[in-house]
Amino acid sequence: MTIGILKEIHDHRVVMLPEIVKTFVNMHVSVIVEQGAGEKAFAKDEEYKAVGATIATREEVYTQADILAKITPFTSEELRLLKPGQMIIAILNPLANKAYVEELMQRNVTAFGLDVVPRTTRAQAMDVLSSMATVAGYKAVLTAANTLSKFFPMFMTAAGTIKPSKVLILGAGVAGLQAIATSRKLGGVVEVFDVRAAVKEEVMSLGAKFVEVEGATDDSSAGGYAVEQTEAFKAKQAQAIHDSAVKSNVVICTAQIPGRPAPLLLKKETVEEMTPGSVIVDLASSTGGNCELTRDNETIVHKGVTIIGNSNFASELPTSASRMFGTNVLNFLKLIIDKEGKLNLNFEDDIVKGTCVTHGGQVMSERVKSFLHL
Template identity: 65%
Template sequence: MLIGLLKEGDSENRVALLPEIVSNLTKRKVAVCVETGAGDSALATDSAYQEAGATIASREDVLKKADFLIAIHAPDEKLIQSLGKEQIWLSQYNPLWNTDLVKQFAARGITTFSMDAIPRSTRGQAMDVLSSQATVAGYKAVLDAANHLSTFFPMFMTAAGTIRPATVLVLGAGVAGLQAIATAKRLGAQVQAFDVRSAVKEEVMSLGAKFVEVEGAKEDAAAGGYAVEQTEEFKQKQQQAINDHAAKANVVICTAQIPGRKAPLLLPKEAVSRMKPGSVIIDLAASTGGNCELTQDNETVVEHGVTIVGQSNYPSLMPVDASKMFGKNILNFLEVLIDEEGKLELNFDDDIIKGTCITHQGEIINERVKSAIQPKN
């Protein structure tokens, strides 16, 4: 089997596989062909890939020769049209959100895997790109907030007086939120966190943060640890609690998302208008609408004296370690797909393979995605 590694677009600095991962694959009798310059932005040179056992080729040649194509992001229209039925596509393309893309893949008969569909199981943890990249995002978001803030994060007691610590409010206590909490605490801030899932309260408190609790949240064990849509009554109580805490915060880190849906609105413009001048909002949910009503994706705006950063791809700003983590997730997944002779083995009785495969032989086979696109009457 020949794996083709593609270079990402100009707005992405990561690469799906670093040379160290390629070396692991070649040792498993898997041939790897890398697009020229694929790892440049992640400080991985073509020569490093060659030393790892890969060949370097143009994009055209990689697309023509590879049996199995790997990237981080979804392919564009031109790339989709160049894929053949015999080829397999692997990336992170959010199939619950990008349903039109799923339909295109199915219509062209292309077998595709989306790494953000990895089952949320103990076995799947080592392949979970959402968690690994959320770790990077949560960490980087707090550092970015500190850079934008006009005050210190920690308390300082000096001859010139005492500087009070910054107050940080984290909305959403998933992987990104928990990493944001831990990073803000390490920087000396007072941290509060909100999440509709009561199960995360203990984790939040173990990191030294105060948990903002609103009673009456609906939870669903079948959601795989993600938040679910809430009742209108709960949303009103939730909104009041968040507004009150945001008004006192110096920094708000927004991380709340629901797979396949627009990000929940947690900070309406009225709440932003109540915040202190000079406060900072970092919205990690910008690409799916944002948790803040005033967020603009991939832009930084100032409203009511509050700086609002709409950034949903912080991992691209830490390309070396983010690529290392992403690539390790990919390698762990490929080890499920590849036999001892380096050949592809699609065993759909395996829950990891079945759960991560979105389209195959002209059909949408992922049950969750199929339900989202073709809901039952």
């Protein structure tokens, strides 16, 4: 069994650092690494060779690997390079791209989507979305603090008392919870909105205030994900968010619904009532953004308020992000690689089947199948 590690084209991360490669080599698995794959994450080719990997060209990796691994989705051009029987593993975003899933089926590709790993207790160690959200939540707050026109913490000085910054966090998933923790460590006063009442205890345990809006749709069967809400609830939520946002110095937007456009939570009128010098960081920018004015991969200033659209903060902390991602991949691949280093696809395993987007020209993941009506 040979795993091929490909270099990311528009990302600083790498799917596995040398320390993870060493574990695979000890499992009797060969690893071939594209030249320079880890350089932006500060992992040299020599480090990969030192742990037993082979360094090769991109073409050689495609030719020799049984499993091709990367972080970002394989493009149509990359799929055309695959040999019959090769497997791919990456973030594939299948819930938002039915045409892509159909292409995988047509090409008879065995494709594992790390972003559809079931959210169960047993699968936590393989959950790349949670790992990358942790990085994003942390980096978003640091970016906001670096951009903000005032201090985060309270200061009592000879020149007077500086009040702490007020931070509003929209969404208390993994990114939101990390944003709360980081904001609190920096001395901010934090308020949090989330439609899932179940996260209230976690929010309060981190020292933030949970702002409740009555009438949310029950999400107990959604597997920890957010669900669509009624129009009546959205109206009450919008007013509550408006009231909190106009008093805040920083707003961190993290609310997303898998396979759907991000919910619009921060309207233009709200932004225009915020204090000039305030900062909005929108982690949902790639799916439309929680803020009406967000532009993906851009930073704009609207009437004195800086709005940062960035859904890929994990790429800006490539060493830690790559380490976490690689550990998730290792934990998953241990389910399909036996002790002799051979492939063992057991579709009776709920994690293996749930993560497999396509195999043998069919969609394997019941969640993907149901979501795309396939």
